[in-house]
Amino acid sequence: YLIIGQGLAGSLLAWRLINEGKSVCVLDDGHASSSSMVAAGVINPLAGKRFNHSPHIHVWLEAVGATYTQLSRLAKQPFLQWVDMLRLFREKDQHRYYERLSGQENIQLLISGTFTPDHPPQPVAAPLGGFIQKHTGYVRIPSLLAFLADWLKARQALEIASVSSEDISVDDHGVRYGRLRAGDIIFCDGYRSMKNPWFGYLPFAPDKGEILTLQARPGTGSAQLPDMIINAATWLLPVDNGAFRLGSTHNHRIQDNQPAAEGIQALLEGMSRLLDHPELLMLEKSEAGVLPATSDRQPFLGTHPVHPQLHIFNGFGAHGSLTIPWYSQQMTAFLLEGKTLPENADIKRFARR
Ligand SMILES: Cc1cc2nc3c(=O)[nH]c(=O)nc-3n(C[C@H](O)[C@H](O)[C@H](O)COP(=O)(O)OP(=O)(O)OC[C@H]3O[C@@H](n4cnc5c(N)ncnc54)[C@H](O)[C@@H]3O)c2cc1C
The missing domain is CATH 3.50.50.60 (FAD/NAD(P)-binding domain)
Incomplete structure (x- = not known):
């Protein structure tokens, strides 16, 4: 071959x-x-604002666990990191989508309860509340x-x-x-x-996406920043060595891998709606690529x-x-x-x- x-x-x-x-x-x-x-x-089986999911999600997750674990053993380094995801509602309709979702028996393993705006389990801005997702994480x-x-x-x-x-x-x-x-x-x-x-x-249907890497400002305490994936269309992922990745934009008209100023600004604005204290994170690197979408x-x-x-x-x-x-x-x-x-x-x- x-x-x-x-x-x-x-x-x-x-x-x-x-x-x-x-x-x-x-x-x-x-x-x-x-x-x-x-x-x-990022591994997220419940995509988009309606939390759409494929009938294949359970076999996908099984193959994720088996494949990356087998490769990690072979390489003696961890490629897969499970991290829970805090899903922030950004529209009122999403409460309804969530109700529909949580009623489905095969989905219950993937979610673990809602939270209200005044008690988010992480230092985030959640004016409409949200829910916690399990079986999420990321691959290095x-x-x-x-x-x-x-x-x-x-x-x-x-x-x-x-x-x-x-x-x-x-x-x-x-x-x-x-x-x-x-x-x-x-x-x-x-x-x-x-x-x-x-x-x-x-x-x-190629889709140009931009993504940022950020670092906490010196002196920032770990409790001031999330240790879960935060997702409200824009998502923030805590990765190794105290860094975060923030993503990602979508553009179906352009096919290059050059980060553009508008993309960087849109992501930083998105982050300012996610966190109570977005100023605690500093931009380190911007990257772009074209997703092979269909x-x-x-x-x-x-x-x-x-x-x-x-x-x-x-x-x-x-x-x-x-x-x-x-x-x-x-x-x-x-x-x-x-x-x-x-x-x-x-x-x-x-x-x-
Ligand atoms: C900003 C951004 C964020 C993303 N975030 C996520 C995420 O969080 N989670 C997720 O699951 N996915 C994410 N994706 C999508 C993810 O990258 C893709 O789903 C997946 O990696 C595609 O892999 P691939 O091997 O099909 O394509 P590619 O990774 O594009 O691999 C194709 C390879 O072929 C090479 N190539 C192409 N043409 C030739 C040629 N003629 N000769 C020789 N070599 C050639 C390319 O250089 C490249 O190395 C993201 C993508 C982007 C751009």
Whole structure:
């Protein structure tokens, strides 16, 4: 297998295929357009202001626990951190969405009660109250990708190259790229797949996101700042060494990885509505990336309708850390055992295009 892209998608898929005894070579251009390397890696199964959730959330969470724990043991470093999330209501309607949610039996494991504006369990501004979410946290994606890059290199399974589709030839026996020959190629190249001559027909909806890293001002006591993830559209995540990540903006019109002044300002304004004392945090770094989002918000998995040697594993949008562990299991079973892909993710849904 040739895999284009060593983001979270290409890395986990390559790791699984190699563990199944397959010969793999991953080609990556040094993360030039990586979404994974800037992502905060937040795991949140209840997305958006209506707390929408997929019927797959429980299998996703199971795969999250199993996959990152297995990798952490292998690397002897923790990639996954569970941290509860304080969900702040920002519209009155959200009380209703919460009531509907909390009545569902399969969701009760994920939530643990509401709080009122006068008693938030953290130093936050919560004028409409909120609730606490369980089974949330974050993945240290850059450390995981660095570990998997070394793991792949040790198996001669990673090369640094910027791949142009014109240099890929496809014939009845498989695919060729320079001196590399393989039976199959899998595109895990993030939003750049939209320019791909074989998979560009899929409805990508790339989304530029900006994210900030902040540090507490010297002398700030730990009780003055939250130690849970705070989420009210803008979210604040406490990470290692007293730092915080603040994210993220959305822009479907621009596709570059340059942080812009407007994005930084929008995030800082968002933070000022989250905290009682936002002045306790100082801006350290701003970053941006393009999320491989899709028009129906479902990933793109499967085989090209005409060329059986071309595959795609992509389109994980804003939820890659939560969903890629499970979808990479499904993709591996599809490639190696011919198992059917989950219908929501199978690119067969766009066959008419
Ligand atoms: C600001 C921001 C915040 C985010 N926060 C979160 C979050 O909190 N939680 C979460 O789950 N997700 C988050 N995401 C989304 C997350 O990054 C994605 O879901 C996931 O990481 C996508 O991984 P990927 O491997 O599909 O794509 P990518 O990470 O983009 O990987 C693609 C790789 O392929 C390489 N590549 C592309 N084309 C070529 C080529 N022609 N030749 C060689 N190499 C190539 C790229 O350089 C890159 O290294 C965030 C994204 C952004 C931008």
